[in-house]
Amino acid sequence: MNDAIDLEILEVFIQEAEELLLDFEEAALNLEQSWQQDRFDDLCRSAHNLKGSAQGTGLDGLGEFVHKVETLMELNLSADASGLKQSFSALLLCQDFMLTWVRSLHANAAHTPPYSNLLELWPKKIAA
DSSP states (O other): OOTTOOHHHHHHHHHHHHHHHHHHHHHHHHHHHSOOHHHHHHHHHHHHHHHHHHHHHTOHHHHHHHHHHHHHHHHHSSTTOSOHHHHHHHHHHHHHHHHHHHHHTTTOTTOOOOOHHHHTTSSSOOOO
């Protein structure tokens, strides 16, 4: 993380990230209800925008985690993927974790909470 994150920029990031994560949750729930490509695209767009905003703000740990979630989404949530129910459970746990992380940035923007256990919840794995 960049030690010189401007507090105003951080505040704007937190507000935007909370909105993106609510969009992410809505897209995930919609996708779980009925798998459609446009719903999957909405979910991917929310994750991609969050990752880019985090990296642009200097929150490299968060950006790295979101990148891993994006990769897991591609592996586990495609139309022909098996284990969709388990994948959606993992996805929503990751969303909640990211929202909690974003909201904790007020107190400590430099802290990267451990997350490898969340990556293990997905049916198809990637390296932590």
